[in-house]
Amino acid sequence: MTSKIDIYERVKSYPWENECFVAEYLAQTYFYVSHSEKLLCLAMARLDDDKIFRRFKEHLNEESAHDKLALRDLKRFGSNIEGHKEHSLTKAFYQSQYYQIEYKHPLALMGYIFFLEDLVAKAGPYVHEKINASSGKVSSFIKLHYEEDEDHVEEARKLIESLPKNIQNLIAENKRYSQEIFFKILDEIESNIGKKVNNAA
Template sequence: MDKMVDAKMDQLKAALNQSVSMIVNSYENMPWDNKEFYANYIAQTFYYVRHSTRMLATSAGRLSYEQQQNLHLRFLKHLGEEAGHEKLAINDLKALGYTLNDFKELNATRCFYEPQYFKIEHKDPLAIMGYILYLEVLAQNICPPLSKKLTALYGKKTATFLIVHGEEDPHHVEEAQKMLATLPPEALAIITENLEQSSFAFNLMMKEISDSVQLAKWKKAA
């Protein structure tokens, strides 16, 4: 069993490294100096982050007392740590001079987070770890340099979401990796699948944000 767990952990780590490396490289070429692009990014961040505590609560409630109580308690702890983070995005948006009414929730944003509810309820409550791990390792890699760039462009009050997650998520990643090492191979396979799907959907969201800015430019020029 240990060899199977080790093999599944290796597959998960490989998928994680590939997924995060792909988006980190593309982040450097995104138009962060376009304020509307960044504001839309923050708005879409709000739309999916407001579900974080709800998804964790849904998952925690489906973990058994007999075999998974430690995981249940870990999810509740994480839930508390994530509470209110969507307000950071709203405040950043306000500091940029926008409100949520300026940006509708994109189709790709819904495609990013909505499947998590299905996976939790119909596949495995632990599937959510693929989504969480992807976002937290991504934040670990992109938040420090990106928040520095955006602070220089628009001021510190416009990047509080990124600053906070750049500081907190390395600790979350370390805890998540310890937890994953205790899981059976079947759960690790589902988590890896969700990580790869979440990466794919997140990339689609970033593309739709970029496309919506280009469309707005085209309409103004027409």
């Protein structure tokens, strides 16, 4: 199993100084983040714990229109969503979460949420600084999330630890799956950018 240090170091290994890579990352981010509110609503509809329901409701309010931030960032990099195709891996990333909610447990979604929030809280400052240093542009999406998500991560960790062990196991399993797919998305973006560079040479 990949350690936390390996995960964050792996994020740093991607070419964030390449504007084409960043634009494609933002496009794929838009595609999966546009499902965040829907996933939370679906999970909430299946929760029977009022306290956790309220926590999810707060999270839903916090996630409102975050997909629009990714679109605005994309325009900063001279692109628009119409110029990008949604990758099959990106579809697998969020579509699998509907399955987790419906067929595993609505709280299994927390594995997906926790992975993304923990990742951006730790690696977001580096990524944002790297993008800004090389292009002079900022990613409002990344900046907002690493500024907000550190507190969210600690809250989520405490909530997960309070849950029955079988639910914790489902969350951990989904976290590992989400991590694997996310890095495959970044690998695919990097590979495609490399092909474009080679073809243009």
